[in-house]
Amino acid sequence: MRATAVRRTALVAAAASMTLLATACSGSDSDAKGDGGTSGGKDDASSKPAAVKALTSAELEKASLEQGDVAGYKVSKTGPEDIAQPGDVTVDKKECEPIGFAFYGVKRGTPAGNAGRKVVQEPKKDESADPEDLLAGMLDITSSLVTLASYEGDGAAKSLAELRDSAAKCTGGFTLSMKGSKQKVTKLTEEKVTGGDEALAWRVQAGEGEEATPFKLVSLRQGGTVATFFSFNLGKTGADADFDQPTAVIDAQVKKLG
Known part of the structure; x- marks a missing residue:
């Protein structure tokens, strides 16, 4: 990849990423969030979980990822600057509000507790002397906003449905x-x-043509808790660009939820 192409990739991806993420994509210690995602799981989405008691925010904090839980990733807590308030986000189609709100971590339903993390992949080591390859490698990292939201009764199942x-x-x-x-x-x-x-996942494309940017949205339910992962990779742009779901992050979070 030539230097100009790398710079263009970085700028386009960064702009799209900041629009969708930097201002407010996650839950935090102070705001209860409900999120969702797309496709397979242990149970069918229509199945109703047994009555459950929602975890508190303090309990979700203990079940959240911490530094060292995912090899090759840096984990940190979300803060107030990562939170989107309901009035901050609008969607042009009413039926698209739930999926659109999920990108920003906007509260859906009535979660009883929440927690959030930022999980950023560490750059791969590259011994290449080519500065263009080094820069491309530094951009090819996946960053995720991970939010946990707990619900009483069948609230978590309804959130995913x-x-x-x-x-x-x-x-x-x-x-x-x-x-x-x-x-x-x-x-x-x-x-x-x-x-x-149960679990759901999508590839989300923002923009068109060479300036299109892919994102990944995954949402899963573990008992009465919904975990949502909204991810992007600065090294990927274009309508055909793609990157892998952060499976190591997802697996680690599911393990901590028990």
């Missing part, structure tokens, strides 16, 4: 507005994912 229904109606795209800054989601493609009692 709502998300699945919203995504099915919005595969052709929709427009998000975050405090007046618009971002066009042009395609939503369901993917396969495993974990928890």
Whole structure:
């Protein structure tokens, strides 16, 4: 990859990423969040879990990822600057609100507790003397916002069902507005994912052509807790660009949820 191409890739991806993530993509210690994602799991989405008592925010903090839980990733807590308030985000299609809100961590339903983490892949070591290859390697890292939201009774199952229904109606795209800054989601493609009692996943494309940027959205339910992972990779742009789901992060979080 030539230097100019690398610079263009970085700028385009960074711009899209900041629009969707930097201002407010996660839950935090102070705000209860509900999120969702797309495709396989242990149970069918229509199955109803047994009555459960929702975990408190303090209990979710203990069940959240910590530094050292995922090899090759840096883990840190989310803060107030990572939180999107309901009034901050609008979606041009009502039926797309649940899936659109999930990108920003906007509260859905009535979660009883929440917690959030930022999980960033460490750059791969490259002994190459080519500065272009070194830069490309530094950009090729996956960053994720991980949010946990707990619900009483069947609230977690309903949260995922709502998300699945919203995504099915919005595969052709929709427009998000975050405090007046618009971002066009042009395609939503369901993917396969495993974990928890049920799990959902999508490839989310923002923009079109060479300036398109892929994101990954995964949401799963473990008992009465919904874990959502919204990820991007600065080294990937273009309509055909893609990157792997952060399976190591997902598996580690499911393990901690028990």
